[in-house]
Amino acid sequence: MTDGISSDRARHHWLAPHTTVLGGLDPDAPLDDLEPLRPVIGGARVVAVGEGAHFVREFALARQRLVRFLAERCGFTVLAFEYGFAEGIALQRWLDADTGDPVPAGGTANAGLTADMGHWLRRHNRTGGHPLRFVGVDVPVAGGDLRPVLEPLAAYLRDVDPEALPRVEAALAVADRFAGASVAAAAPAWAALEPAERDGLTAALARLLLRARALEPVYVERGGADRYATALRLLEAAAHTDYMLGAMRDLFAGGGLGNDTSVREHYMAQTLLWHLERAEPGTRFVLAAHNNHIQKTPITGDHTALPMGHLLHRALGEDYRAVALTHTADRVPEMHPDASPAGFSVVEEPLAPPPEGSVEAALVAAGHGGATVLADLRSAPEAPARRLDRMRSQSAVMAVPVRDAFDAVLSVPSTTTEVSMELGAEPGRE
Numbered sequence: 355m356t357d358g359i360s361s362d363r364a365r366h367h368w369l370a371p372h373t374t375v376l377g378g379l380d381p382d383a384p385l386d387d388l389e390p391l392r393p394v395i396g397g398a399r400v401v402a403v404g405e406g407a408h409f410v411r412e413f414a415l416a417r418q419r420l421v422r423f424l425a426e427r428c429g430f431t432v433l434a435f436e437y438g439f440a441e442g443i444a445l446q447r448w449l450d451a452d453t454g455d456p457v458p459a460g461g462t463a464n465a466g467l468t469a470d471m472g473h474w475l476r477r478h479n480r481t482g483g484h485p486l487r488f489v490g491v492d493v494p495v496a497g498g499d500l501r502p503v504l505e506p507l508a509a510y511l512r513d514v515d516p517e518a519l520p521r522v523e524a525a526l527a528v529a530d531r532f533a534g535a536s537v538a539a540a541a542p543a544w545a546a547l548e549p550a551e552r553d554g555l556t557a558a559l560a561r562l563l564l565r566a567r568a569l570e571p572v573y574v575e576r577g578g579a580d581r582y583a584t585a586l587r588l589l590e591a592a593a594h595t596d597y598m599l600g601a602m603r604d605l606f607a608g609g610g611l612g613n614d615t616s617v618r619e620h621y622m623a624q625t626l627l628w629h630l631e632r633a634e635p636g637t638r639f640v641l642a643a644h645n646n647h648i649q650k651t652p653i654t655g656d657h658t659a660l661p662m663g664h665l666l667h668r669a670l671g672e673d674y675r676a677v678a679l680t681h682t683a684d685r686v687p688e689m690h691p692d693a694s695p696a697g698f699s700v701v702e703e704p705l706a707p708p709p710e711g712s713v714e715a716a717l718v719a720a721g722h723g724g725a726t727v728l729a730d731l732r733s734a735p736e737a738p739a740r741r742l743d744r745m746r747s748q749s750a751v752m753a754v755p756v757r758d759a760f761d762a763v764l765s766v767p768s769t770t771t772e773v774s775m776e777l778g779a780e781p782g783r784e
Contacts, residue, residue: 364721372734373717376726379766381418381474388423391677394730394762395428398675399630402641402648402663404760406680407748409687409700411770413679416726417642418474420677420764424640425484432633433475433486436643437467439591439625440502442490443584449476449488467642468772491625491641491662493595493618497537497602498697500529500595503588507562510585514576518565521558525592528555532599538689538697541602556596563589587628594621605657606691616660619647623665641666646747648676649759655752663759678760680746682714682723687771688749700773703749712744713756717765729763731756 364370377387395401403420405413424430435442444458457472479485494502508522528551532543544552566573566582566589573582597617604610626641633639646653648663666674684705689698708714717723731739734757742756756763 361721364719367716367720368735368738369716369729370720370722372731373720373722373727373729375722376728376764379412379415379419379726381415381422383419385419385423385427388419388427388728390728390730391420391423391762392428394677394732395424395675396672398670399637399673400434400626400639400641400666400670400675401430402643402666402674402676404643404645404648404676404678406645406678406746407686407769408644408689409771409773410681411772412681412766412768414468414471414772416679416764416766418471421486421640421642422478422482424638425478425486426482428638430638430640431484431486432489432629432637432639434489434491434626434629434639434641435467436492436496436622436647437490438492438494438496438502439490439587440494440506442488443506445472445490446488448472449479486640489629491622491629491643493591493598493621495534495536495540497595497598497618498535498540499533500592501526501533503591503595504529507585507588507592510577510581510588514573514581515565515569518562521562525555525558525562528552535696536698537598537602538606538691539695540697541599541606542697544599545603552600559589559593559596563593583628583632587625590621590624594618613658613660615657619660619662619665622647622662623669626662626666627669645678645680645745645760646752649678649754650674650676651755651759653752653754675761676759677762677764678713678745678756679764679766680714681766681769682708682718683767683769686746686749686769687773700771702771705746705749708746709744709751711742712746712751713742713763714746714765716742717763722765724767726766727764729765730761731763732761 374390377383401424403417421433448458457469494500504522504526508519511519511522532540534540534543566586594617601610601614601617647661649661650663650667652664653659653661663676685702686705687700688703690701691698708718739757743753744751745754745756
């Protein structure tokens with residue numbers, strides 16, 4: 355018997371010939387078992403690697419192995435992450451520095467970039483022979499705090515446009531009143547502000563953005579083209595974050611406009627394309643983000659959105675590939691809103707067996723529910739693959755046309771909850 359079904363039946367399952375059992379999750383292990391991924395990614399310039407839930411240790415380890423394979427075997431040289439654009443600049447400076455300084459605090463409570471991974475990346479860059487440049491693509495602290503983008507913006511304006519500086523300072527004064535470790539903490543605090551304060555923040559950011567666009571020749575003359583381009587991306591991050599605070603406030607309250615969370619997804623997609631346009635021709639990017647962010651199809655159901663992956667697929671076509679990470683375990687960490695500094699606590703949730711029609715159920719039926727496996731959806735027969743119409747996401751099961759949304763799926767058999775509330779914090783467990 356295999357995973358509760360006969361071995362013979364599992365061997366003849368339609369997905370079995372397109373699934374490879376991997377050697378494990380040791381990030382430093384040999385990479386030969388990942389070679390079946392090579393035809394999946396082809397010549398794509400951007401390959402996204404997901405995770406089906408935040409705070410899962412096995413996903414972090416699997417990502418490290420995949421990143422190593424893409425860097426060492428396939429020539430990828432940039433790691434883009436679901437991590438703040440501004441915070442990513444600081445992290446790259448730390449990666450470049452030959453000092454014993456601690457990992458800089460920053461990022462988000464649930465970005466998946468733990469202190470362990472930060473140290474692994476620094477070690478990889480120094481000793482692996484295939485260094486990776488790090489870039490962030492997200493809004494600051496995933497929408498929890500504007501200071502990471504407004505502080506460097508203020509420093510820039512002191513040099514090129516000191517007349518506009520009071521608007522940044524006014525925006526910072528308001529932003530500090532609702533800042534939190536995630537948007538789950540910031541959005542309720544933002545909603546508690548007086549409407550005039552919220553409107554004043556929006557107006558200040560809009561005026562700064564319009565002025566910066568209109569005065570591009572002046573700004574470039576005074577500070578150079580590269581600094582101008584970076585400052586504009588910081589301003590865009592602030593404006594998108596401001597919008598997302600209202601969108602998330604409405605979402606938490608059970609209302610809001612359909613597809614409203616697409617605003618953050620748009621910023622992430624545009625920032626990845628921004629990095630891509632500024633890279634040397636032929637530069638290849640690994641993009642690490644939640645499965646919901648990297649999928650190539652729109653998100654449907656209770657919370658509709660056009661995810662980053664959908665927007666990138668529209669812009670890049672076959673130059674974009676997506677590899678989802680999922681699991682066949684009976685429990686998974688989930689985020690529960692509360693009054694803590696992060697705005698949520700992480701609790702292990704028990705799960706029902708994967709439902710019929712899910713990619714996880716198909717992997718179990720193919721005899722791979724108890725193994726770490728890689729399934730190539732591009733080579734799988736189209737008719738049965740298109741019948742896969744759902745997938746685990748956090749503690750829920752989401753409707754998703756799996757074969758259209760992802761090019762491959764890596765599945766692990768167990769999930770270990772590991773909470774690192776920010777990159778500079780020590781990993782912990784709940």
